[in-house]
């Protein structure tokens with residue numbers, strides 16, 4: 301997407317390098333102010349963490365360190381750019397795993413310092429939130445956003461970049477976390493979201509009906525930890541009855557997914573009706589879920605609301621969204637060459653952004 305560069309500066313910003321290392325994906329990308337996204341590279345640590353059934357923070361940090369330089373070289377080769385072409389470096393400064401964040405921060409700040417260009421901190425969830433802006437058909441402000449990732453489940457009112465109000469959020473597990481924990485209970489591989497979604501395709505949605513937590517509460521908050529307990533109780537019962545076969549797992553996966561999707565969609569529709577927004581954006585890893593995308597689209601069509609989401613690959617963590625969000629932060633005058641502090645924030649409420 302083209303954007304005017306309205307920074308009054310002797311060295312106008314044209315090319316921004318985005319770096320994402322907040323969890324288990326090392327992602328780098330170039331966002332060009334004239335041409336939009338011109339290249340992105342990604343290394344997923346799925347196989348590294350698979351045998352542990354979840355992300356091991358120390359292993360994640362060590363792997364980011366190994367991947368950053370080769371991925372950077374790959375991005376340069378892929379796009380034909382040189383280090384000197386880069387005008388600013390944007391990196392995820394939080395929220396996320398602190399060790400993992402520090403690898404990207406150290407790499408980004410050092411590179412910027414060596415090149416004499418500004419470095420800017422990016423909020424990971426703002427990256428997710430703005431990811432649909434990278435698409436050909438991008439939403440315009442204001443809009444409602446459903447942020448659903450491994451660590452967050454939030455309904456956010458977005459008036460403009462930095463003007464965020466959380467209208468509802470999970471009181472316990474995030475939607476992605478519930479997918480991951482439920483997958484573990486069913487003996488599926490990490491990450492659980494895609495594994496459950498795949499298995500659910502073979503499931504019979506009529507066999508089990510799971511509760512819809514918080515749906516009878518008038519607010520826009522969520523709670524997913526009870527669902528996971530419900531799965532556990534079912535699994536125990538079915539095991540005792542010797543009925544826990546492959547089909548049974550698929551039926552449970554299907555019932556679980558239906559319940560999560562149903563609650564997310566109904567709360568979004570409620571939020572849309574209350575706020576009057578005519579646009580909704582869905583972002584974050586769980587946003588890759590096909591059923592969620594389809595159900596939300598169907599529900600929104602019925603009330604005349606347009607739905608926008610990033611391409612599947614940009615629902616989960618990536619460097620492209622960080623490069624784009626970084627550019628928006630640079631436009632706000634953030635980032636600079638003076639600050640040489642390498643820091644990250646494991647917790648960072650999005651409402652602290654301006």
Ligand code: KG4
Nearest residue numbers: 449450451476493494585586588589616617
């Ligand atoms: O945004 P993300 O890549 O990382 C965080 O910022 O947390 O989200 C990862 C989460 C994981 O919990 C993963 O299981 C979930 O997104 N996820 C999915 C799907 N793909 C990824 N959940 C449901 N269906 C999917 N297709």
Ligand code: ZN
Nearest residue numbers: 449585616617
């Ligand atoms: Zn994420």
